[in-house]
Amino acid sequence: MRVTIATRACEFSIEVGLQETILEIKQKVEQLLGVPVASQALSVSGWELVDGLDLEDYPIVSEGTRIDLAMKWTQPCMEDRSKIQIVAKFSSKQINIEVNSDETVRSLKEKIHIVDGTPIKRMNLYFSGMELEDSRNLSEYGISECSEIVVYLRTMTQMVADPPSKKLSLVVQTSSSLLNAARIPLEMKDSSTIGEIRQLLLIRNILPVDDYIFIHKQRIMRDNCSLRWHGVDDGDYLYVFKGTTSRGEC
Template sequence: MKIIIVTQACEYSIDVALQESILEIKQKIQHFSSVPVASQILSVSGWELVDGLDLEDYPIVTEGTKVDLTVKCMMRPSFEHHSKIQIVVKFSARKHNIEVDRTDTVRSLKEKIYIIDGTPIKRMTLYFSGIEMEEEYRNLSEYGICEFSEIIVFLKTMSRLVAEPPSKRLSVVVQTSSSLLNAASIPLEMRDSNTVNELRQLMLSRKILPMDDYIFIHKQRIMRDNCSLRWHGVENGDFLYVFKGTVSRGGF
């Protein structure tokens, strides 16, 4: 079928198949318009299309659907004023807005967090989009961090009681796609220490979902099975979206 790619300058159509992944579609766009895959953000009605999913996971995309293409801006030279950005640093029970430079290293970010929060640098492990920022002398820009990016801080265990606050109950809503249960909204009570896999097993055991493989998404990010809801930054009242399918390692 054909979909219409909409940019600020023009519109054009490309042929796609429902079984194609979003990444494969981005590769077609790169071949057609020379926009690098890494610079592309595809969305429909404000909903970002995630690389790890196939087109058929998005029932809203049909013949003639207009797909918005946003091109990520290239990083400005470090001497420009606009190299300064605001990011959000989130702990399990608090968060801070911090101004950084795109050329700051992971180490210098930890130092700023220490100054603001008082958390010892040696206890910090930083994650962005589910990936550990383990190379301390890489620039933030090399990890793809931009304005309003969220950095998750985990504390290395010295005393588990100090490193991890007690688990708490969460009320979340699991939203299924239109191909599952007619796009049902399902309220659930979980603990923030529960993993995504435990959430999946709960829904399967209650026969809320039929037996199959599923992907869970929170704030347009694919969730990891063995990580807790707290790890993903899920908060009370948040929506989690579920689609049929699996994600390979390349999807993270």
Template sequence: MRIVITTRINQFFLDVGAQESVVEIKRKIEQIHGVPVALQILTVSGWELVDGLDMEDYPIITEGTKIDLTIKPVEPHHSNHYNNKMQIVVKFSARRINIEVDQTDTVRSLKEKIHIIDSTSIKRMTLYFLGTELNDDFKNLNEYGIREFSEIIVYLKNMNRSREEPPSRKVSLVVQTSSSLLNGATIPLEMRDANTVNDLKQLLLSRKILPIDDYLFIHRQRIMRDSCSLRWHGVENGDRLYVFKGTVSRGAFV
């Protein structure tokens, strides 16, 4: 399909495939227009596109969609920033993946990158490096001595037993529609964090807040799974969920 990349001063067309990732599109822009991938921010309706996702993960992007390109300013005193980039190995019980990180990334941001690439629940992850648990989400990787090609071991907590789940609690959230849906309405709701995304969808339909249609919800730039709870997605009090018409067109979640 053909999309439109817009900047502050001009716009240009770009042919992309449904399974092309955001970072691959950035590489195309770099090849054609010379803007380094690391300096590019791509957004749709103000939402930044995540490098690890592809076009099929964003059903809102169709033929002719305009994607805004913002170029990060280059700050001379951070000239060594890109030298902090490094490859590490993330090892599960039966597989391993390579991930590019920054030495100043936190443990939490590493978990988020693993989640984007592997769809593993952040709340199930326990990370170890050289036998030491990375138990402080706010610590930088370099504070744990993690360097180029370091191997991080991922253990997955068993979340099936009810005694391991904290009690359900109420959360106040805001559902934000797109400009093409109810003119960008803001809908405040209160639900229990054990409710699933499908429960939320059915509530909005039963109250006739949304017209009968297929919808997908996005939380912190990630498409939410219908069958998973708000707690599983990390929804907290005051969080904003964005709703679009559409469905996930392939098995984006494994």
């Protein structure tokens, strides 16, 4: 059955068996969140669950039960200072996650998947306008306490038969009616769509929610088409103006 593990920062579901011991469940939590077994206190409705017992000993636990997870640091001075709290920001929500500054971007994606259920293959993560590579550590990007990581969700169409992509450094130039003609440098893959760029700028509160269009070399760009399809090269400018356009197919 599935139960919900709830902390102050987040909630996530895990699969457990009735004959699993509380200690075994704590070991699962340690693997997922990195919280040592000795530092965990699990409880249901205020009743602390004892390590030596299993779930069958607690009739209050059933499918969908919420199990509260509290941290108990018996030696505060020994707490791992490399642990930080970051914010994973989606287009319509955000979640708080505890990570180690020296863990990889791939590890962060796995934690987001555990907490939110988002498929790892659909995620592209960005920090300060730069896409994060799976094999690199979070500390390499300067990610620290309370940093905001933007989570992009790729469509199923984009996930199928994607050709090899390359990174592009480009500049989004807004018109005088939008943020006083601001210039926003971005680093994106050439497989990224205009819709993804729009979403990124919206999440980062750089552009307003109003309707606007992107222009590249005097051509209106289509939301569902990639930078590669539009012929965008490294160093190119994309211009943003207020307005709307009908959707077209690539």
